[in-house]
Amino acid sequence: MSAPASAAQPDAVRRKIEAWLAEGDPADAIALTARPEWPAEPVLTVDGTRVRVVPCPTPLAARAALHDRADGERVVLLTELTDSELGDGLLAHLSKQTVRKIDPWDLVRQMFGGVTALDPTLVRVGRWVANALTDYAPAAGWPAPPGAILTRDQALRSLAAELLDLPPAQLDDSGLVQWSADARRQLRFTALPDPVVEGVTAYLTSTAGPAAVPIMAAVRAGHGVDVIPLGLLAGLLWPADSEGTAEVEAAVGRTRLEPRFGGLRITPRQARALHEAAEAWVYRTVDSSDDGWTEAMRMLRRAEAIAAEIGITGLLGASTVLPSGFVQRLRAFADAVRLAVPAGSSVPAAAVTRAQSALATVEAHRAADPRRVETARMAVRLLRWLHTADDPAPATLLEAVHRQVRHDGWVDRARLDVFAGDPDPQVAEAYRLLHRAVDARRSRHDQQFAGLLAAATAAETEPGALLRVEDVLDRVVQPILDHGRRVLLLVLDGMGVAAATELAESVTRSGTWVEVTPDGGPRTGVLAALPTVTEASRCSLLNGRITSGGQQAELKAFGKRWPGGRLLHKKALRAGAGASLDPDVLAALDDPSIPVVAAVVNTIDDALDRSDPGTTVWGEETITAVADLLASAADRVVVLVSDHGHVVDRGPESVVLPSASSENRWRPATGPAGDGEVAVSGSRVALGGGSVILPWREEVRYGPRKAGYHGGAAPAEAVIPLLVLTAGDDQAVPGWAGAPVASPEWWREPLTETVGEPSDSAPPARHRPRRPVEPQAESLFDLAPVSTAPAEAPPPAPAAPDLVTALLASDRYAERRDPRMPLADERVAALLGTLLAGGDRATLDTLAARAGVPAHRITGTVTALRRLLQVEGYPVITMDPDGRTVLLDRKLLIEQFELEPR
Structure with a gap:
């Protein structure tokens, strides 16, 4: 007795009918070996021919089907009867006078463009392949193979691509990871018959790369939508190198994760491949669009949730993409900072290098918050500064000014970021300790500066090489004009040295503008008028003598000095719709008969009232008026100066002292100076009758709370930055030359421990020798170049090996x-x-x-x-x-x- 026939698949029957009709057989009927059952519509239209499919369990049923055939209609008989059981009378009406078989491989050959042969290894895969190729053939048909033989890979790749709804070229680790993100396509695949799912999975796991094994295992286990999160965790649970406690935690995590892969024991190679493919997906998706970023973050958060479920959150610090990994790295960095903060006066070298190494891991995280990373960089810079031995107190006010310009102003820039802090309490605590240590040294410097300022002001000594705000027009601007160059004088109200370091980097970054300094030496600074408020210092700057007043006094004095010049305040710079600068301003800048155009830019000073100047990066992007003016002043020498600096509000650390006036950072000399204050008197004091009390402690104020303050004797307020820029020509101003790198070595150079490095218990070696005290008898800005040694020469290059x-x-x-x-x-x-x-x-x-x-x-x-x-x-x-x-x-x-x- 023959084995029972299988049920006829509608697609297979249709393919057989197509082949039969293509043969040109004149017979009106064809009998096919199959169970006599038909679940589909009985009448088909194939290539314009009406074909009726009739189940025929008996010869009588077959005879009836042939008898009832309509004109022009052909019949397909589905029967388990043999030729002998049907008899010669019925066979005479059938195609080829026999019951024909539905050979799925014949159909496969037909569907692949009529190939002449099949790869034997394809046939050995199993009949399920032929049935699946027949049942799931795309509407446009299978792609024809390049040769006359249908290979195993061609057939299975085509089938897998169709069932997964992927292009054949994407049947690899990367493509499968992308496919796993689509739940709809996964559901369509897993709903297929088990032999098809198992067969396609076996093919993919053997050809699509090592990650395909865990991917398909997760899909079949019902966790396919978590393939990417699981892949992100796989790199942490199967690390290349691990030992100790982390390895134990990873081993436990692997055991807990295996059920999500259907119990599959993943190999390290498969885990690493899955991890790399998942991370690559994150990078591609983040870069694709804003929606891509949202989708990537969803996967990252899901990975963190799974990590919590299986108890491996402690390993997330090793991840370069998971947000929690960034936080863990930042906390580890904070621990290094906290351990480095000195109990005494300096930071050991080993502690600095440990913090630098921890910072490198923070910077390497792909999901790092740029603002928080930049704050961490500033913290390391401050540690390097604390590692350097503190200089003896400056002997002259000029030395103190140069210390602010060349070192402490950079410290101020860094500590503003650290003061703004971090949202994580653990990191914030480390920054608080660091800020306190930095403040201790800076406070000593501030007190030293204030003492020298009070003494020099009272002594009414000649400035010598010291540049004062009332000297800028005579000693900087006028010599440039005398050499035939026109000037754009930019007065950035409220800009201190810290802000100027940022602005200088922004302006010179493209190379269009070049900074020049006297004799190509280090930057110098300008001493503000006292108290350090706009009314006194800006008016003194534009008058060329110590005085006080508002905009009208400034305009009158400036016009008297340079009748052909233009002084522009905020209102004069404003333009109508579509223009960044008023047309009159542009015309003045372009007019060769106007020697000096001066513009007062209030962006920074305004921020002291209405925003947070401590967290703003002062560059061309934030002070747009500077960028607009520079864009129209290419043939002018630009002198960029301020009238005073500022200090920021210290929040709960602020100390409010009583005062008879409402000024924030100065008070009349109605009583002696107290703790954190200094009494100043002399001709350079423009207000208070020539005698005032100024605070040198930055946290002290007298008036209402604001975002920032100025008026006091702290060098952050009293030292004005000076930047001179030319349009690419560093020889444009006689006696001036291209400026050296402005940042101090501790700012830009990682600290390295070398042979002979002092131990952690020994005081750190100085980074550069101290130069003798500068004489103040020479004039740094005289027309004839004067050779003056800078306060600190650049460190000598290492001896040539x-x-x-x-x-x-x-x-x-x-x-x-x-x-x-x-x-x-x-x-x-x-x-x-x-x-x-x-x-x-x-x-x-x-x-x-x-x-x-x-x-x-x-x-x-x-x-x-x-x-x-x-x-x-x-x-x-x-x-x-x-x-x-x-x-x-x-x-x-x-x-x-x-x-x-x-």
């Missing part, structure tokens, strides 16, 4: 020197010595500072060095993708110049 000495003495080096544009051997030695000392890398700022190159020229100098050392097209010097780090290939340098390694 033997490798550099050998290079400079080599024949090949001598051959490559360009006599037309020589790069001095001393400069080459300084550049290479810096790179070698930095582990074959250094930032552009470091190279400029160590080699004595003006900041705006270092890129060109490095380019010249690269050309000098590049032999036969092989670059010894390259630039890191960050655009600011220079890299040295030491091995290639030795090879190219035939140097003996030392």
Whole structure:
């Protein structure tokens, strides 16, 4: 007895009918071996022919079907009867006079463009493949194979792509991860018959990459929508290297996670592949659109929820994408900061390097909050500053001003960020301790400054090299005019040194504007009038003498000094719709007959009342008037100055002292100066009858609370920044030259522990030698250039190692020197010595500072060095993708110049 026939699949029957009709067979009926049952519509229309499908369990039923056939209609008989059971009379009416079989492989050949042969390995996969290819054929048909043989991979790839609703090219780790994010497509796949699901899964897990195994396991276990979150956790549970407590926690987590993969024991290779594919999905999705960012964050949060469910939240710090990982890294960094904050007077070197390492892990997190990362960077800078030994108290007011410009102003910039803090309480506590330590040293500096300020003001001594606010017109602006250059004087009301460091970086970043300084030395500063308020200091600036008054007094004095000049206050700068500057302002800037255009920009001063100046980054983006004015002043020398600086409100740390007036940071000298105050009197005191009490402690105020204050004797208020800019020509002003890197070494250079580094218990070594006290008898801004040593010279470049000495003495080096544009051997030695000392890398700022190159020229100098050392097209010097780090290939340098390694 023959085995019972299988049920006929409608798609298979239709395919068989198509093949039958394509044969041109004249018979009106065809009998197919199948169970005599038909669940679909009895009448089909195939290629324009009406075909009736009739189940025929008996010969009588077959005979009736043939008898009842309508004209023009063909009949398909579904029967389990044999030829002999039907008899010759019925067979004579059937196609090929026999009962024909529905061979699924014949149908497969037909559906794939009539291929002549099938890959034997495809047939061995099982009949389910042929049935699935027949049942799930797309409306447009299967793609024809490139040859005459249908291969196993062609057939299974086509089937898998159709059932998963993916392009064939995306049947890999990445494509499957993307597919898993679509619950609808997963549901369609898992609803298929078990043999089909199992067969397609087996194919994918053998060809689509190692991640396909856990992906398909999770899908079949009902957790397919969590594939991406599970993948993000997989890298933490199957790390490349792990030991100790973390390994125990990971092992427990792996056990708890396995049920989500249907009990599959994932291999480390599969876990790593899944993790990489999941992270890649996050990066792609975040970059795709705003909606993509939302979807990615949903997956990240889901991963964190699963981590909590299986008890592995302690491992999330190892993740580079999970938000909780960033928080854990930031907390670990905060722990390093807290341990580094000195109990005594300085931070040990080892503690600084630990904090730097912890910062690197924070910066490496892909979901890092840029603002919080920047605050962490500022915290590390402050630790490096605390590591340096504090200088003795300055002997002169000029020294104190320069300390504010060249060091403490940068400290102020960093501590404003740290003061603004972090939303995480654990991180906030570390920043609070750090800020307190920084404040202790800064308060000493502020007190020293205030004492020198009071003494110099009372003594009425000649300023010498010290530049005062009433001297700016005579000693800075007028000499530029005398040399035939027009000037744009920008007065940024309320800008202190900290804000100026940010603005200078913003303005000079593109290279359009170049900062120049006297003799190319370090920046200097300007001393404000007292008290340090707009009424006194700005009026004194624009009058050229100590006085007080408002805008009308300023306009009158400025017009008297330069009848052809223009002084513009806020209202004069405003324009109508569509214009950033008033047309009259643009005309004045462009007018060659107007020697000086001065503009008062109140953006920073306004922020002291209405917003938070401590968290604003002061650049061209936030002070738009500066950008607009610079864009129209390319042929003018720009003198950028202020009238006073400011301090920010200290919130609950503020100390409110009684005063007879309503001023915030100064009071009349009606009584002696108290704690945190200093009595100041003399001709430079423009208010209070020439005698006032000024607070030097930043947290002290007398008047109502605001976002920020000015008027006192703290150097953050009393020292005015001075920036002189030219449009790319650093020789535009005689006696001035391209400025060196302005930032101090502790600001830009990570601290490295070296042989001979003092122990944690020993006081740290000084980073640079102290220079003798500057004489104040010389005038820094006299028309004739005066050679004055800067308060602090740049640190000397590291001594040229033997490798550099050998290079400079080599024949090949001598051959490559360009006599037309020589790069001095001393400069080459300084550049290479810096790179070698930095582990074959250094930032552009470091190279400029160590080699004595003006900041705006270092890129060109490095380019010249690269050309000098590049032999036969092989670059010894390259630039890191960050655009600011220079890299040295030491091995290639030795090879190219035939140097003996030392």
